[in-house]
Amino acid sequence: xxxxxxxxxxxxxxxxxxxxxxxxxxxxxxxxxxxxxxxxxxxxxxxxxxxxxxxxxxxxxxxxxxxxxxxxxxxxxxxxxxxxxxxxxxxxxxxxxxxxxxxxxxxxxxxxxxxxxxxxxxxxxxxxxxxxxxxxxxxxxxxxxxxxxxxxxxxxxxxxxxxxxxxxxxxxxxxxxxxxxxxxxxxxxxxxxxxxx
Ligand code: GTP
Ligand code: MG
Numbered sequence: 001x002x003x004x005x006x007x008x009x010x011x012x013x014x015x016x017x018x019x020x021x022x023x024x025x026x027x028x029x030x031x032x033x034x035x036x037x038x039x040x041x042x043x044x045x046x047x048x049x050x051x052x053x054x055x056x057x058x059x060x061x062x063x064x065x066x067x068x069x070x071x072x073x074x075x076x077x078x079x080x081x082x083x084x085x086x087x088x089x090x091x092x093x094x095x096x097x098x099x100x101x102x103x104x105x106x107x108x109x110x111x112x113x114x115x116x117x118x119x120x121x122x123x124x125x126x127x128x129x130x131x132x133x134x135x136x137x138x139x140x141x142x143x144x145x146x147x148x149x150x151x152x153x154x155x156x157x158x159x160x161x162x163x164x165x166x167x168x169x170x171x172x173x174x175x176x177x178x179x180x181x182x183x184x185x186x187x188x189x190x191x192x193x194x195x196x197x
Contacts, residue, residue: 005067006044015095030111059078115175141173
């Protein structure tokens with residue numbers, strides 16, 4: 001699945017512009033700069049399929065990537081980006097939530113949390129929203145190459161405790177690094193389960 005073709009096929013700036021629902025979708029959500037676009041690149045083995053940047057607020061639309069016609073990965077704008085204008089933030093977030101709530105072929109949301117930073121209020125709000133809307137989500141810890149093993153272990157335990165309070169959460173939390181490729185085989189296996197044969 002991940003070795004086959006992988007193409008950007010759609011960018012939606014407004015909820016009215018979403019592509020018609022087709023193959024099963026998995027969406028990537030998380031705070032600005034947490035590493036969503038980088039994770040999509042690492043998963044698919046492409047350097048710059050999704051545009052990543054050290055500047056938060058890089059991804060400004062819902063970007064749809066087709067994997068061999070069998071699965072669609074959706075790169076979303078980040079939330080919790082303090083510097084963006086309020087109106088812009090509300091637009092992005094409104095679109096993100098409308099998409100998440102209304103998408104019949106959405107199978108799972110991968111929620112990215114930074115291994116180096118504590119869970120923020122905005123992350124908790126998003127998890128509560130997933131619970132309320134009964135949207136299955138799975139947490140991935142990002143940037144694990146950048147944290148010492150002890151600190152990672154503490155962060156991991158904190159996230160396990162957090163996730164156990166959310167009925168919509170998948171219990172398996174995956175430590176990853178888009179730089180070293182850690183966790184990619186495991187995450188690919190999780191996602192492959194949703195793909196069309
Ligand atoms: P927005 O589109 O703004 O919401 O950000 P994003 O979540 O898509 O983050 P992006 O993938 O653009 O990455 C943000 C920054 O984090 C970039 O400078 C990346 O190089 C860096 N980064 C992403 N993943 C990793 C990782 O696994 N390890 C390290 N060390 N840095 C990473
Ligand atoms: Mg991005």
